[in-house]
Amino acid sequence: MHTVLIVDDSATAREVLRAILCEEAGFRVVGFAKDGHEAVEKAKELRPDVITMDINMPGMNGLDATREIMIEAPTPIVIVSASTRVREIEASMEALGAGALAILLKPPGPHSPRYAALAKEIVKTVKAMAGVLVIRRRRRLKTDDESSLVREVTDLPPQAKIQAVSILSSTGGPPALAKVLGELPADFPAPILLVQHMVPSFVAGFASWLDTVVPLPVRLACQHDRIEHGCVYVAAAGSHLGVARGSRICLSDDPPIDGFQPAGTHLFASVAEQFGKACAGVIMTGMGHDGVDGLQRIHAAGGFTIAQDEATSVVFGMAKVAIQRNIIHSVLPLDQIANQLQRLVR
Numbered sequence: 001m002h003t004v005l006i007v008d009d010s011a012t013a014r015e016v017l018r019a020i021l022c023e024e025a026g027f028r029v030v031g032f033a034k035d036g037h038e039a040v041e042k043a044k045e046l047r048p049d050v051i052t053m054d055i056n057m058p059g060m061n062g063l064d065a066t067r068e069i070m071i072e073a074p075t076p077i078v079i080v081s082a083s084t085r086v087r088e089i090e091a092s093m094e095a096l097g098a099g100a101l102a103i104l105l106k107p108p109g110p111h112s113p114r115y116a117a118l119a120k121e122i123v124k125t126v127k128a129m130a131g132v133l134v135i136r137r138r139r140r141l142k143t144d145d146e147s148s149l150v151r152e153v154t155d156l157p158p159q160a161k162i163q164a165v166s167i168l169s170s171t172g173g174p175p176a177l178a179k180v181l182g183e184l185p186a187d188f189p190a191p192i193l194l195v196q197h198m199v200p201s202f203v204a205g206f207a208s209w210l211d212t213v214v215p216l217p218v219r220l221a222c223q224h225d226r227i228e229h230g231c232v233y234v235a236a237a238g239s240h241l242g243v244a245r246g247s248r249i250c251l252s253d254d255p256p257i258d259g260f261q262p263a264g265t266h267l268f269a270s271v272a273e274q275f276g277k278a279c280a281g282v283i284m285t286g287m288g289h290d291g292v293d294g295l296q297r298i299h300a301a302g303g304f305t306i307a308q309d310e311a312t313s314v315v316f317g318m319a320k321v322a323i324q325r326n327i328i329h330s331v332l333p334l335d336q337i338a339n340q341l342q343r344l345v346r
Contacts, residue, residue, distance in 0.1 A: 132315060181232060226246070226247055241267050258288065
C-alpha cells in the first residue's frame with residue numbers, strides 16, 4: 001500500500017485529494033500539510049512514498065518546499081496546481097527542475113463534469129510516481145564534469161545532413177528538455193518539433209517557460225506556419241503535430257494514438273514521410289510506449305534515432321521499448337544528446 005502526504009493550503013482541496021486517493025485501493029494518506037514549511041517537516045517525519053504538492057501557498061511555496069524536500073528527505077513529488085497563470089506554471093516547471101516528477105491540474109468538486117477524468121489521471125500518476133526512485137539533491141550545484149557511458153549501435157545508416165529534429169518526452173520531460181535545448185546554439189541549423197505529454201491546460205505555459213530558459217525561440221505550433229531553422233515548435237493541446245509539403249506545420253484532429261493527442265508516433269511518422277533520411281527522432285524519459293511506432297518509420301526511412309539512457313531518465317519507459325525494438329542508433333545520457341544533434345546537423 002502506497003503512503004501519501006497531501007500538501008495544500010486549502011482544506012477543501014486537501015479533502016478532495018484525500019477522497020480521490022482513499023477511494024482507490026493501494027493508497028493510504030498518512031498526513032496533511034498546509035504550507036511548505038510543514039510539508040518539509042512532515043516529509044522528514046512520515047517518510048511517505050509520494051507527496052502531492054500545491055504550488056501557490058503562503059509562507060514557503062511549493063517550489064521552495066520541493067527544493068528543500070529533495071535535499072532533506074528525497075521523495076517522489078507530484079505537483080497538483082489549480083492555476084494556469086503563467087507565473088504559477090513557471091514555478092511548477094521550476095519545481096520539476098528541482099526534482100518533482102509530474103504536474104497535474106487540481107480537480108474541482110465531485111459534481112463537476114471534469115471531476116472523474118481529472119481524478120482518474122491523479123490516481124494513475126500518483127500510483128506510477130510512488131514507485132520512482134529519486135535521488136538526493138545538493139544545496140549547491142556541482143560542476144558538470146562527469147561523463148556517462150555512451151552506447152553506440154554500430155549499424156548506422158549512411159547519414160545525410162539532418163534537416164529536421166523531432167523530440168518526444170513525457171514524465172520528467174520539461175527539465176530534461178530544458179537541458180538538451182539549452183545546450184544547443186542559437187544558430188542551430190534545423191527546426192525542432194516537440195511533443196511533451198502534459199495536462200492540456202499547462203501546455204501554453206510550458207512553451208512560454210521553455211522560451212525563457214533556452215537560447216532558441218520556442219513557440220506553440222500553428223497550422224501552416226513555415227518551420228524555420230533554430231526554432232522549437234511545441235505541439236499544442238488537442239492536436240497532433242506534423243509537417244506537410246513546403247516544410248509547413250500540419251496540425252491534425254485525428255483520434256488519439258494510444259491515448260495521446262498530440263502523440264509522438266504521429267510526429268515521428270510525419271517527419272519521416274517529409275524528410276526521409278534527413279531527419280532525426282529523439283525519444284526521452286516517460287512512461288508507456290508512445291512514439292515507438294513512429295520512430296520505427298524514421299529508422300526505416302534511413303533517419304537517425306536517439307534514445308535517452310536509463311540512468312538519466314526519470315522513467316525509463318518509452319525509450320526502453322524503442323531500444324528493445326532495435327530501432328535506436330544511439331543510446332545517450334541526457335548531457336550528450338545536444339552534442340549528438342549538433343554533429344548530425346553540421
